[in-house]
Amino acid sequence: MTITFIDLKTQYKRLKPLIRENLDRVLDHGAYVMGPEIERLENQLAEFCGAGHAVACSSGTDALLLSLMAQKVGPGDAVLTTPFTFCATAETIALLGATPVFVDIDAGTFNLDPEQAEKALAALNHNDPGIHALPRSGFRGTLQPKGIISVDLFGLPCDYPSLTQLARKHGLWLIVDAAQSFGALINGESTCALGDAACTSFFPAKPLGGYGDGGMCFTRDPDLAGILRSLRMHGQGRDRYENVRLGLNARMDTLQAAVLLAKMTIFPEELDLRRKAALEYNRLLGSIPGITVPAFFQDRQSAWAQFSLLAESGPHRQKILDRLKEKHIPWAVYYPQPLHLQTAFTYLAYRSGDFPASEDAAARIFSLPMHPYLRSGDQEMIAGVIAQA
Numbered sequence: 083m084t085i086t087f088i089d090l091k092t093q094y095k096r097l098k099p100l101i102r103e104n105l106d107r108v109l110d111h112g113a114y115v116m117g118p119e120i121e122r123l124e125n126q127l128a129e130f131c132g133a134g135h136a137v138a139c140s141s142g143t144d145a146l147l148l149s150l151m152a153q154k155v156g157p158g159d160a161v162l163t164t165p166f167t168f169c170a171t172a173e174t175i176a177l178l179g180a181t182p183v184f185v186d187i188d189a190g191t192f193n194l195d196p197e198q199a200e201k202a203l204a205a206l207n208h209n210d211p212g213i214h215a216l217p218r219s220g221f222r223g224t225l226q227p228k229g230i231i232s233v234d235l236f237g238l239p240c241d242y243p244s245l246t247q248l249a250r251k252h253g254l255w256l257i258v259d260a261a262q263s264f265g266a267l268i269n270g271e272s273t274c275a276l277g278d279a280a281c282t283s284f285f286p287a288k289p290l291g292g293y294g295d296g297g298m299c300f301t302r303d304p305d306l307a308g309i310l311r312s313l314r315m316h317g318q319g320r321d322r323y324e325n326v327r328l329g330l331n332a333r334m335d336t337l338q339a340a341v342l343l344a345k346m347t348i349f350p351e352e353l354d355l356r357r358k359a360a361l362e363y364n365r366l367l368g369s370i371p372g373i374t375v376p377a378f379f380q381d382r383q384s385a386w387a388q389f390s391l392l393a394e395s396g397p398h399r400q401k402i403l404d405r406l407k408e409k410h411i412p413w414a415v416y417y418p419q420p421l422h423l424q425t426a427f428t429y430l431a432y433r434s435g436d437f438p439a440s441e442d443a444a445a446r447i448f449s450l451p452m453h454p455y456l457r458s459g460d461q462e463m464i465a466g467v468i469a470q471a
């Protein structure tokens with residue numbers, strides 16, 4: 083049997099009658115836009131995360147965009163974030179005219195390092211790039227730090243006790259990019275319940291994925307939730323034809339909500355299966371020389387969106403990836419190029435060497451098949467190929 087990177091087919095086989103029933107219900111009532119499934123999903127996920135309010139939207143990218151718009155982010159604003167993430171995190175900051183100020187990651191978690199963030203804030207406040215690398219161009223005047231977007235990479239929660247304290251100390255808002263961490267916990271709390279707002283993605287490959295694009299914003303603040311609801315519908319006021327602010331068309335399709343409601347029935351079990359698969363990988367791969375497996379933390383429970391590990395060097399990674407390919411084992415590299423070195427962000431004039439931990443991770447990291455239906459025999463086979471390489 084072939085090994086797949088993610089296995090949506092097995093999941094569909096399990097859920098087929100329920101998914102079909104839910105989709106049929108939408109086709110019967112015909113409320114394709116903002117049908118009753120949207121509110122049902124929002125209520126269910128807000129409760130699941132203990133987040134208070136959930137606002138469904140069209141993608142994880144739009145969830146970030148809406149949350150930044152709600153904070154009135156614009157030119158002259160500096161938003162701290164990691165360069166070791168999917169482009170959407172920094173792209174949304176830049177699209178609103180604000181400036182992404184990159185902060186290096188902690189090498190052990192691949193997540194934004196709060197100590198480096200403190201340095202970046204000192205560098206911004208003293209306008210001194212000697213303290214921490216800052217954008218060298220791409221903005222006018224001085225940058226005002228306004229907020230932080232943390233990213234729970236691969237599903238692992240960031241160090242939220244430190245980040246929350248840092249944000250509070252400097253009067254900044256905190257937006258949690260939980261695109262990869264829906265279902266993850268830190269000290270028993272969902273990452274979607276943290277920050278001023280949290281944003282997740284239901285892209286099909288995510289731990290909770292739909293059959294197309296989808297996303298959600300979470301917040302404990304009812305006023306902010308109201309603004310997010312307005313922003314996703316062209317800035318509507320009391321009704322559709324009263325526009326009180328500039329917004330977007332960023333609604334989730336009812337059909338996606340119907341799929342996600344079906345998938346939620348087995349999501350806790352799937353989270354558990356992902357965690358067991360990760361434990362098994364660590365057991366099989368942990369003692370292979372030159373391989374660094376992801377850490378488990380007492381206070382945090384990853385959603386295991388990806389199982390990402392480090393080779394000893396770039397050439398070592400290449401050797402492993404070549405061997406895996408020979409054996410028809412799928413792999414991925416998240417992310418081969420940190421954002422500060424991507425063409426889209428050259429206008430900020432960052433340089434190679436500005437964020438050494440991110441650059442080192444990009445050179446050595448790779449991800450293995452990860453999904454709830456991974457067979458332990460396949461994991462043993464994968465580990466054998468890596469050990470040989």
Ligand SMILES: Cc1ncc(COP(=O)(O)O)c(C=O)c1O
Nearest residue numbers: 141142143168170171261283285
């Ligand atoms: C960290 C991160 N942020 C944002 C996004 C954007 O989500 P979407 O693809 O749903 O727009 C993704 C999706 O891959 C992501 O991994």
